[in-house]
Amino acid sequence: MPKELLVEGSIFGIGNPLLDISANVSDDFLKKWELPKNGAILATARQENLYEDLINSFQIDYTAGGACQNTMRFVQWIIGKNTSVTTFVGCIGNDYFGRMMEKKAKGEGVKVLYSVEKEKATGTCAVLITDNGRMRSCCAYLGAAERLKKDDIIRNWHWVDKARVYYVTGHSLSVTPDSVVSISHQTNADKFTDKKFIFNLAAVYVSEKYGKVLMEIFPYVDFIFGNEEETLAFARMRGYGTEDFKEIAKKMANEPKKTKGDRTAIITQGSKPVLVARTGSNKVDEFPVPQLEDDKIVDTNGAGDALTGGFLAMYIQEKPFDVCLKCGIYCATECIQRQGVTYPKNFNFKP
Numbered sequence: 259m260p261k262e263l264l265v266e267g268s269i270f271g272i273g274n275p276l277l278d279i280s281a282n283v284s285d286d287f288l289k290k291w292e293l294p295k296n297g298a299i300l301a302t303a304r305q306e307n308l309y310e311d312l313i314n315s316f317q318i319d320y321t322a323g324g325a326c327q328n329t330m331r332f333v334q335w336i337i338g339k340n341t342s343v344t345t346f347v348g349c350i351g352n353d354y355f356g357r358m359m360e361k362k363a364k365g366e367g368v369k370v371l372y373s374v375e376k377e378k379a380t381g382t383c384a385v386l387i388t389d390n391g392r393m394r395s396c397c398a399y400l401g402a403a404e405r406l407k408k409d410d411i412i413r414n415w416h417w418v419d420k421a422r423v424y425y426v427t428g429h430s431l432s433v434t435p436d437s438v439v440s441i442s443h444q445t446n447a448d449k450f451t452d453k454k455f456i457f458n459l460a461a462v463y464v465s466e467k468y469g470k471v472l473m474e475i476f477p478y479v480d481f482i483f484g485n486e487e488e489t490l491a492f493a494r495m496r497g498y499g500t501e502d503f504k505e506i507a508k509k510m511a512n513e514p515k516k517t518k519g520d521r522t523a524i525i526t527q528g529s530k531p532v533l534v535a536r537t538g539s540n541k542v543d544e545f546p547v548p549q550l551e552d553d554k555i556v557d558t559n560g561a562g563d564a565l566t567g568g569f570l571a572m573y574i575q576e577k578p579f580d581v582c583l584k585c586g587i588y589c590a591t592e593c594i595q596r597q598g599v600t601y602p603k604n605f606n607f608k609p
Contacts, residue, residue: 263574263575263576264337264341264343264574264575265343265420266341266342266343266369267342267343267344267345267369267417267420267421268343268344268420268421268422268423268574269330269333269343269344269345269421269422269423269424269425269570269574270344270345270347270417270418270420270421270423270424270425270441271326271327271329271330271344271345271346271347271424271425271426272326272346272347272348272406272411272426272430272434272437272438272441273324273325273326273327273346273348273426273427273429273430274324274325274326274348274381274398274400274403274404274406274429274430274433275322275323275324275327275346275348275349275350275356275359275363275370275372275380275381275403276323276324276380276381276382276383276398276400276403277320277321277322277323277355277358277359277380277381277382277383278319278320278321278322278323278382278383278385278559278598278599279309279312279313279318279319279320279382279383279384279385280318280319280320280321280385280386280387280557280559280597280598281312281316281317281318281319281384281385281386281387282316282317282387282388282391283312283315283316283386283387283388284388285388287315287386288386288388288395291304291305291308291311291397292304292305293305293386293395293397294395294462295388295393295395296393296394296395296487297395297396297461297462297487298395298396298397298398298460298461298462298463299396299397299398299461299463300397300398300399300400300432300463301384301397301398301399301400305384305397305399308384308397309382309384309399312384312386319597319598321598321599321600322358322359322362322363323383323385323560323598323599324348324381324383324403324429325427325429325458325460325562325563326346326348326425326426326427326429326430326563327346327348327363327368327370328560328563328564328567328599329425329427329458329563329564329566329567329570330344330346330363330368330425330567331363331366331368331567331599332563332564332566332567332568332571332589332593332601333567333570333571333574334366334367334368335366335367335567335601335605336567336568336571336572336585336589336605336607337367337571337574338367339365339366339367340367341367342367342368342369343574344367344368344369345368345369345371345414345417345421346363346368346369346370346371347370347371347372347373347406347410347411347414347417348370348372348373348403348406349372349373349374349375349402349403349404349405349406349410350372350373350374350375350380350381350402351374351375351376351378351379351380351381351401351402352374352375352376353379353380355379355380355382356372356374356380356402359380360372369417371414371417373405373406373407373410373413374402375402375405378401378402378404378405379401379402380401380402380403381398381399381400381401381402381403381404382398382399382401383396383397383398383399384396384397384398384399385557385559387557387558387559390552390553390555391555391556391557391558391594392528392552392555392558393558394557394558394559396461396559398429400432400433403433404432404433406430406433406434407434407437408434408436408437408440410437411434411437411440411441418441418444419444421453422451422452422453422454422574423453423454423456423570423573423574424441424442424444424445424453424454424455424456425456425457425458425566425570426438426441426442426455426456426457426458427457427458427459427460428457428458428459428460428461428464428465428468428472428488429460429461429464431464431468431471431472432463432464432467432468435468438471438475439471439474439475441455442455442457442475442478442479445478445480445517446478446516446517452518452519454480454481454519454573455475455478455479455480455517456479456480456481456482456483456566456570457475457476457479457481457482457483458482458483458484458562458566459482459483459484459485459488459489459491459492460484460488461488462487462488462490462491463491464488464491465488465491465492465494465495466491466495469495472492472495476513476514477513477514477515477516477517478515478516478517479515479521480517480519480520480521480522481521481522481524482510482511482521482523482524483524483526483562483565483566484524484525484526485525485526485527485528485562486503486525486526486527486528489503489506489507489510489525490506492506492510493506493509496509496513503525503527503533504533504535504542506525507523507524507525507533507534507535507542508523508535508539508540508542510523510535511523511535511536511537511539512537512538515537520536520537520538521536521537522534522535522536522537522579523535523536524583526561526562526565526590527547528547528558529547529549529550530547531544531545531546531547532544532545532547532583532587534579534583545580545583545584545587547587547590547591548587548591550591550594550595554595555594555595556594556595556596556597557593557594557596557597557598558594559598559599560593560598560599561590561593561594562590563593563599564586564589564590564592564593564599564601565586565587565589565590566586567586567589568585568586568587568588568589568590568607569582569583569585569586570582571585572585572586577609581609584607584609585607585609588607589601589607
């Protein structure tokens with residue numbers, strides 16, 4: 259009898275559950291608030307009044323988000339909401355936005371195990387879209403999300419033990435790095451189960467500010483995802499001395515590894531092909547991305563989250579790697595044609 263692959267809790271993730279506040283803005287607005295174009299930062303005192311200015315100046319869309327949670331939502335869209343293959347741990351505030359986000363995530367099939375912080379509001383993320391949807395800048399106020407602690411993970415350790423795949427984004431290194439380290443080590447904890455640790459660089463600041471702990475977990479990473487800006491930041495942090503993405507991919511794949519199996523480095527390049535390098539190989543594979551007309555690109559925010567969601571949904575079913583990545587590209591392509599990190603009613607991927 260074949261083993262059951264779609265088991266509750268197969269994928270475990272931690273992250274920052276955030277309410278996305280999205281709007282199409284101008285480059286001048288980005289400059290006004292000192293925000294990087296097509297990048298992500300954590301809000302500082304400089305951006306204290308950004309959210310009020312945004313809401314007062316532009317038409318706004320609100321969606322339940324946060325990078326890891328978005329990925330889990332896309333997995334469930336593909337698998338179906340009746341089987342919660344994803345478990346997500348994060349921290350929210352004791353407020354309307356937190357309750358709304360929990361109801362939405364559960365309704366989509368994600369098993370959310372939120373801890374609730376009474377003293378801070380649910381986190382938010384300003385998603386600022388420019389260049390007719392081609393560029394997006396994110397400024398996150400973590401709020402309650404930054405109160406996630408290792409104790410919150412330990413209380414839910416049953417789901418860590420149960421999972422076959424761990425998915426974490428770099429944002430968690432700024433909140434609870436000790437939790438990320440503990441989860442990464444789980445891939446070596448069970449000799450009888452082939453557990454995998456999948457990590458997404460998520461933002462430039464992760465390599466710039468948290469390089470030390472990033473390299474502490476890197477030997478346990480089986481799949482590493484990043485876009486152009488994120489991988490360049492990683493390359494600078496590691497002193498690779500090159501901005502050639504194929505060379506960077508090969509160097510990332512061949513960083514020292516403590517767990518069994520090869521490491522796969524996956525670099526997304528917007529509308530350019532996705533690059534894939536593997537440990538011990540000098541070859542870099544290229545996976546083409548569908549070319550959309552400009553008027554079909556609505557919002558690129560969350561494209562990376564959608565891609566990893568599609569990848570994970572196929573990976574947990576033990577599909578071949580090329581099917582996993584092609585599904586991820588399909589999901590990202592669907593996502594950027596919609597406002598917010600959302601998906602169509604029907605899943606029509608054909609390998």
